Amino acid sequence: MSNELTLPKPSGAAAGSGDxxxxxxxxxxxxxxxxxxxxxxxxxxxxAVDGVDLEVFPSESxxxxxxxxxxxxxxxxxxxxxxEPTGGEIRYNGQDITHAGRKExxxxxxxxxxxxxxxxxxxxxxHTVGSIIGAPMEIxxxxxxxxxxxxxxxxxxxxxxxxxxxxRFPHEFSGGQRQxxxxxxxxxxxxxxxxxxxxxxxxxxxxxxxxxxLLQDLQRELGIAFLFIxxxxxxxxxxxxxxxxxxxxxxxxxxxxxxLYESPRHPYTHALLSAVPEADPDDDRERIRLVGDVPSPxxxxxxxxxxxxxxxxxxxxxxxxxxxxxxxxxSAGHLTACHFPEDGNAAVVPDQRAEx
Numbered sequence: 258m259s260n261e262l263t264l265p266k267p268s269g270a271a272a273g274s275g276d277x278x279x280x281x282x283x284x285x286x287x288x289x290x291x292x293x294x295x296x297x298x299x300x301x302x303x304x305a306v307d308g309v310d311l312e313v314f315p316s317e318s319x320x321x322x323x324x325x326x327x328x329x330x331x332x333x334x335x336x337x338x339x340x341e342p343t344g345g346e347i348r349y350n351g352q353d354i355t356h357a358g359r360k361e362x363x364x365x366x367x368x369x370x371x372x373x374x375x376x377x378x379x380x381x382x383x384h385t386v387g388s389i390i391g392a393p394m395e396i397x398x399x400x401x402x403x404x405x406x407x408x409x410x411x412x413x414x415x416x417x418x419x420x421x422x423x424x425r426f427p428h429e430f431s432g433g434q435r436q437x438x439x440x441x442x443x444x445x446x447x448x449x450x451x452x453x454x455x456x457x458x459x460x461x462x463x464x465x466x467x468x469x470x471l472l473q474d475l476q477r478e479l480g481i482a483f484l485f486i487x488x489x490x491x492x493x494x495x496x497x498x499x500x501x502x503x504x505x506x507x508x509x510x511x512x513x514x515x516x517l518y519e520s521p522r523h524p525y526t527h528a529l530l531s532a533v534p535e536a537d538p539d540d541d542r543e544r545i546r547l548v549g550d551v552p553s554p555x556x557x558x559x560x561x562x563x564x565x566x567x568x569x570x571x572x573x574x575x576x577x578x579x580x581x582x583x584x585x586x587x588s589a590g591h592l593t594a595c596h597f598p599e600d601g602n603a604a605v606v607p608d609q610r611a612e613x
Contacts (some may be wrong), residue, residue: 276351278450278482279313279336284345286331290555304554305331307506308345310581315448318476318483320497320514321488322529324551328506329486330374333452336361336484337371349450367397367446374455376435380427386413386438387423393445412441416471433464439470450482457492469496490533494518499590502526505562506554507579512591522584522591522598525563561596569597 267441287302306328314318321329336347338354347355349365373379380389390412391405399410410420416437427435436456443451447455453472456463471491476483487493493500494514501511502525510523520529528545547566552558561579564570581594 266479275315277312278315278317279311279484280346280348281309281332281336282346282348283309284309284332284334284335284347285343286328286340287343301555303521304506304557306335307557309503309506309508311501311508311511313482313484315449316476316480317499318485319496320493321484321486321498321503322493322500323503325488325549326554327503328554329488329503330454332503333371333454333484333486335449337369337452339371367393368449370443370446370451372436372439372443372451372453372456375459376432376439377427377459379439380435382427385403385424385426386430389427389438390442390445393442397446399446399463408445409441412444413438415444415475416441417467417477420558431464432460433467436460436464436468437471440468440475444479447479448481449602450484451463452484452486454486455488458484458489460489465492490518490529502529505551505557508561508596509563509594510592511581516588517589520574520587520591522587522593523563524569524599525593527599561594569599571597 272456284306285308286306287304289299290301290303291297291536292300292403305412309328309332311319321332323329324479324593331340335342338357342355345355346353349369351586352365352444354362354365378394384392387409388408390409393399394401394405406423410423413422418434418437418441422430427438430438436459439456456472457468460468472485473496475481485493485497497514499511499513500517501508502523503509503518504525510517510521510526517526520532521530528547531543531545549566552562552565558565558575561567561574563572564574567574577596579596581592583589584593584598587593
C-alpha cells in the first residue's frame with residue numbers, strides 16, 4: 258500500500274473540522290530476528306506493523322480491534338514514540354515526529370499520554386500514589402497553582418478516588434482502583450491525545466464498565482482524543498466513534514461505529530462480529546469459525562494476509578494485495594481492503610475456506 262494514500266475525513270460531527278490531530282501513513286515496525294552465538298546475524302524480521310494508515314481528529318475516539326498478536330499494542334507504542342518506527346510517517350498536530358529526537362519530542366510529550374494494559378505492573382510498588390501521579394509534573398518542571406500535591410488530590414477526585422489516599426501505596430488498591438490511578442497519571446499533564454492500550458482487559462467485568470464510563474466522561478468534559486486499543490468489540494462499540502480492524506499488522510477495515518457494526522464488508526470483520534456474545538437468549542446467529550491459526554508475522558502470506566483463513570479466497574488474493582479503499586455503496590469514510598467483500602448484511606457463512 259502506497260504511503261501517499263489519503264484517507265477521507267470521517268462522517269459526522271465527532272471528527273470535528275480542520276486537520277487531524279494524529280496522522281499515520283504507511284507505518285512499519287519490524288523486529289529483527291538474530292541467530293548465532295558469538296557472531297550475531299539477522300535471519301529474519303517479525304512484521305509486527307506493516308504499512309498502517311490512520312487518522313485521529315481532535316476530541317475523537319478511535320477504536321483499534323483485532324486478535325492478540327495483530328500489532329495493536331505495537332502501533333500504540335509507535336504513536337507515543339516508545340518504539341522507533343522502521344518505516345512510514347507519524348505526524349502529530351502537523352509536526353513530523355517519526356524519528357524525532359528527545360529534544361524535539363520534549364514539547365509534545367505532555368500532549369500524548371498512554372494508559373497501560375496491566376494496572377499491577379504499570380505502577381511502581383515502591384512509590385506512593387502521590388509520587389506516581391505527580392512525577393510527570395515534576396519531570397516536566399510544571400508547578401500548578403496550589404502545588405503538585407493539591408493538583409494530584411484534584412486528579413484523584415476526578416477519577417473517583419479519595420484525595421486522602423495520596424500517601425498510600427499501589428498494593429493497597431484493587432485492580433479497578435489501580436487503573437484509575439493510571440488514568441489520573443495520564444491526565445496530570447492535560448494531554449490532547451491518550452493511547453489507551455487494553456485499559457480494561459485485566460479487570461473484572463463488573464469493574465470494566467466503571468472505567469470505560471470514566472474515560473468516556475473525561476473525553477466529553479476535557480475534549481481529549483483517544484486511540485482505544487481493545488479486543489472486546491462490545492467495549493469498543495460503547496466507547497469509540499470510529500473503529501479500525503487490524504489483522505496481522507495491517508488495517509483491513511475502518512468505518513464509523515454504526516456502519517462497521519451494522520454493515521461490515523471484510524470477511525474478517527464478519528468473523529469477529531459473529532463471535533460477540535449477545536444477551537438475547539433467542540439469538541440464532543451462526544458463529545463463523547475460522548479454520549487454522551494466524552500465520553506467523555515472520556513470514557506473512559503474499560497478497561491478502563487473511564486469505565489462508567478466508568472462505569472467499571481466490572487466486573487473485575494470493576498475488577495482489579487489496580488496497581484499503583472505499584467500496585461502492587459504503588458510507589463516506591468506510592474503507593475496506595478486500596478483493597471480494599461481503600454483502601454488509603450477510604449472516605450465514607460456510608465453515609470452510611478455499612485452498613489457495
